[in-house]
Amino acid sequence: MSKIAVTGDDAIAQAAKLVNPDVVAAYPITPQTIIVERFSDFVADGEVDTEFVCVESEHSAMSACIGASTAGGRVFTSSASAGLMLMYEIIQIASSSRTPIVCAVANRAISGPINIHGEQTDQLLFRDSGWISQFAETNQEAYDQTIMAFKIGEHPEVLLPVAVGIDGFILSHAIEGIEPVTKDSVYNFLGGERKSTLRLDPDNPVSIGLLHLQDYYMEARAQVRDAQQRSKQVIIDTFNEWKNLTGRQYNPVESYKMDDAEYAFVTMGSGAGNARTAIDELRAKGEKVGLIKVRVYRPWFGEEFSNLTKNVKGVITVERAHSFGSPGGILGQDVKSTLFDAKQTPYVAEYCYGLGGRDCLVKEWVEIYNRSKQSFSEGKSLPYFWWGVRE
């Protein structure tokens, strides 16, 4: 199919249209994302066969999603920032209820002060909730990962909700060309005719969401833990199937020019684009630097990550997110925990950048590299640093 020019929001809405969920329950206001507006158009024009429940808050959005998914429906929603914060309580219950809801997140800064521009802290704050958490770098990836999210989450070995993050405004409102797929191919990719997965079945009554006291609570939580682990293979298999269908190769942890790299940027989302350009410039000057892009943040693919850092001298994590009072960045902590087990631990420099949608230009990525390499060559890691903040 020929390429179409779409925003990141539009790309996700188009992907959801092909999936044709049974229920979309959403409250797209705090802050607003266009994903649900676009999807409403599809409902209004009869292009999808979906019940659109336009609820009165994000809290109710996630609640309705759990109800719909528990009833057996295929469910999609989207949110961001303050809206995700309002959903937070119910986000936890979505995973423990084993409801494979797909939630697109146009990652945005959280209040306060109120901001609404691009930042990934919102999605990272529910890293411990049992959700499968992914980030996309481009609108094409957003489109592809949204479709794949349904297959991953709904896999009987998984049955977990999946979040797909796109950087607010940087992807959500920016137009890029994407290669679409056909409705038929998505239908087949997702397993063809759907059989009823009715869980609230009057012919076979069960109770869901019971009180688990000291005698069973840990076992219930352990089931989510195990499903997260099992999802790793399902994610890899799904990415491979997508490659067979579209030719587009995805990995949970992506690499760029890492084969001979001595130093590695680690980042997630749209920042990887500038990182690549900076790497190309640095490579032209003889610097051996590469990029590790974490596409799937939860579950954490530690082994795949370690394989890429085996031979590097220094790792530079650069994340559009922050955690007050922590020993480093949010992604940074995962990276450092993973490196701790390595035979030879590389030096690490951790950066927080671009909060609230602040730009970080290619030349700044180069400066971040130079600053870090300087310290590494002096035999020192660097303390956690907020890039570009006026102190």
Add this chain to the structure above:
Amino acid sequence: MPTLKDYAKKEVTFSGGHRLCAGCAAGSMARQVTMAFDKPTVICNATGCLEVASTIYPFTAWEVPWLHVAFENTSAVASGVEAAYKAMRRKHMIKDEHIDIIAFGGDGGTFDIGLQSLSGALERGHDFLYICYDNGAYMNTGIQRSGGTPFTASTTTSPAGTVVPGKGQFKKPLMDIVVAHRIPFVATAVPAEPKDLIEKVRQGLDVEGPAFIHVDASCTRGQRFDPSLSIEITRLAVQTCIHPLYRVVNGEYTMDRPSLRIANDPSKKKSIEEYLKSQGRFRHLYKPERQDDLIRMFQEDIDKRWEEIRTKCGV
């Protein structure tokens, strides 16, 4: 019309062995509600006494599909369930049969923290029946005041002290709020009038669109009375006109028989003092000395509301 005897023979899908307190009126209500079932029925339950005590893993008292998600969102959960059934029926993924959906919430889960999601679901017009079992406080968590707690009642967050005589505010007019949504069916009920309650549940489920029933369900622990009196206390709520029985069908108010008898013969209207004296939560109105002003204010408020309802019902 089935008689009470017919209902007594009906299969009850809320089984014994649950862990509600002895004398819990919510348990009696739940049994009566299930007697109204004549179609496949699914229950969504807000966090609360009924939820906690009926489903302690690995046990459940429910013999119909039952779902609990959280405290403040059962109307939204029911909205999602209804939407999914609708879509899956349309796509021929499930049998083409109507499924009745009930949402249960306590007074805390309805008057307070669940009011927004209830209002949203009513406005959107989902086809479900919401049943608020109102025992007048957050009883499961230790008797904290709610918007449903009556005037002067002593709770753990509105304790009767030497200066403050219990809750200082009147009960939130929940029925008026729900009626204002112009949904097809709204009613009050008590477990002391089972036939009335069961019929209302059936009627609420049979209308197309949202329905709401406000059940006064006494609580032996929080309202402080002997467990043998729980049903009588809910009867007293009707007889004192604290909880009159009526229904509002498509905006039309009708008073139901137990309250209609009082409307037709005001001498049958009992003083609220019979209700107050029956429960330990109002003890401070009488000991160490009688609080005439508070009792009068309470009675005046109840009288005013009773007159309003009588007028609306045209009796």
